[in-house]
Amino acid sequence: MASGEKTLNEQPQTDNGRPAWVKVLIPVLALGGVGVTAVLGFVMVFFITAWFGNPLPVLGFDQSPVQPIAFPHTAHAGSELLFNDDGSAKMDAEGKQLTGIGLDCTFCHRTVTDTNVAGIPPVETCVTCHRVIGSTQSEPLTLLRTIGLGDDPGPIQWKRVHRLPDHVRFVHEPHIRFLTDVGNTHVIANRDEAAILAGTQSDGSVLAAVTCSTCHGDIKSQTQVAQVEPLKMGQCVDCHRKNDAPTDCTTCHF
């Protein structure tokens, strides 16, 4: 009891004259608190952006991994003028500016129209052209030739860019079939009609290549492939609902 009274009596005294170390501690704690809040806030922003879509492209959260060989889609799939990394125009041996060669996506991603995986071309595909095409000074091409033209043409260890979690099954084939089906009088939402029109051949069929941008963005103009669409469940189910595609959980999860 006595000690309790004593503390009660002493209370105002401590408030009046704080010891020196407490005075130092208060600003330290206050600053520390601000710091902790800032760090927590930063972490939360990461998690929230990651939840809703693509994480911010900093601190290794990039959606565009550096590939073992700097393979440019611009040079192969695009047909625009090419530029070097420093912004200068890319010239061929005769001093003419190079343009992309506009290959069809299915030239390399061959299985995209009939199976679940699109497939990455084997190194043999690359060296059929690059045995001769491209300067001998080019660093990525030298690397490509050592891998592809040696005695034992090894695979290139490409880094995966688009990857759904293990519990999701994605199939390319029905999507390409659906997006290229011009005769589909059904509701067509999320389809790039202008691209379809541009890709329509004289016989009425549509090039598979024009549909890729629905989920992959404009790959043709990317020197390093990046994931631009979030490809979260919301996006998938949204489009499935609008187009009367199956939305049963076992469509994508099994």
Added chain:
Amino acid sequence: MVTAAERVSSHKWGMAVDVDRCTGCQACVMACQTENNIPLSTEDIYRQKRTFAWIRIERYWYGDFPNVKARFIPIMCQHCENAPCEPVCPVFATYHNTEGMNVQIYNRCVGTRYCGAGCPYNVRFFNYWEPVWPSTLRNQLNPDVTIRSRGIMEKCSFCVQRIRRGVREAAQEDRDLVDGEIQTACTDACPTNALVFGDFNDDNSRVSIMSHDDRKYTHLDSLNTEPNVVYLAQIDATGGAIGEHE
């Protein structure tokens, strides 16, 4: 025009098991194990009484010595229309889909194990441990089937990955499915065709025909679970079909 959703849900998948043809060879058990990435039931796991088998062969003896005979009954998830496991799931990780299957969504599952307690057939299995495979078996895992992590319930899925593939390939070729085209791993492996898989909505499918056989019975009828797996009773050479066991 048939929409993609209607095309998928126009089926009612089911199985018919002719007990008279089953020799208890366990081929279905092995096929299922490899197809569905089922964790190995090692000695250690066995001693813990936590072995996995989405399909198992139950063995019964009947007759009096010396005329004892064995009867083998393959038991897998019965895909009940009126499933006791479904209403108890607090997160809707298991539900009845439009194709007559009782499905388990692994990523939705939080591992309460209520469904396992509710199931009268004992065909649901809980991953008490993270599954591990010896390095020699890593490459035989099926890429079409999710590997269930620790803390998740799993069970026979009627090889839904094969159903999806079959339906999709038929759509790709713009034709109707043929009965018998889609086979589950166990029906594929069964050497005596005791296990038959098919579509109950198709009146001419083998399962539909078998489900109208006089020998047809379903397991634990009294619980009114209305299974989508029907059994045909064994015929005893000495007279009559041997009825359902309880």
